[in-house]
Amino acid sequence: MDNNETNNPESHLSLLKQGDKNAFKIIFDTYYKRLYAFSLHYVEDQYIAEEIVEDTLVKLWQKRNKLDKVENLKSYLYGMVRNASIDHLKKDKKFVRLDVKKHGAMPLKEQYIIEEETHAILFQALETLPKKCKKVFELSCLDGVKYKDIAEDLQISINTVKSQRARAIELLKSYLKDYPFYLIFLASL
Known part of the structure; x- marks a missing residue:
């Protein structure tokens, strides 16, 4: 082979x-x-x-x-x-979310594959972060947990949470520099 x-x-x-x-x-x-x-x-x-x-x-x-x-x-x-x-x-009697406006007339299957590929790129970028940076970024930016709660949960200071979050964003910007969508996303954080 x-x-x-x-x-x-x-x-x-x-x-x-x-x-x-x-x-x-x-x-x-x-x-x-x-x-x-x-x-x-x-x-x-x-x-x-x-x-x-x-x-x-x-x-x-x-x-x-x-x-x-x-x-x-x-x-x-x-x-x-x-x-x-x-x-x-x-x-579970739940309904599948459809956001037709987001992708216009693109077939549904292709919409989800594009979204999945986009998620895969983000997951790959997250894996490059140092462990503590990754955890702080996920809790703060993806899960919306407050700094105070993250500090208590990880037993670190609020200033450490802020610096680790900022470090994670900078590392991700560097890793994702070829993906404008993510740069816009990261700039909004």
Whole structure:
């Protein structure tokens, strides 16, 4: 297998069908966070989204012998996660959020894939932050927790919370310099 194939999880589909655990691990590692962000958009609950994605990937492994008609693994996985997420919402009698104005006439499936890819870029950037910076940024900017509560929770001073938050934003700006959307987002924080 050449280097391009080893970096392309789609090429691991045939190996997965043969029961190759290493191919499954590569697929799992490549898609887990993206599928999680995709499911989270629907269910709006971290634990449920994790469960849906884990169940989906377990089903992929269990049904590996029956994947002959699957040509595009990524689309197949997104479809499985979307269906499982909608099924969960139906059981909980919740409705799927649709923001048609946001993306105009773009097909719904493409809207969610674009949003998921956007989330994946942010998750990747967050992983580059030092541990404390990342935690402060997530609590402050993503979860909306007040400085005082973060300081108490992490047992640090409010000034440390502020400096770690500012440091995280600067590091993210540097990492995301090629993504104007994120620069606008980070500037608004």
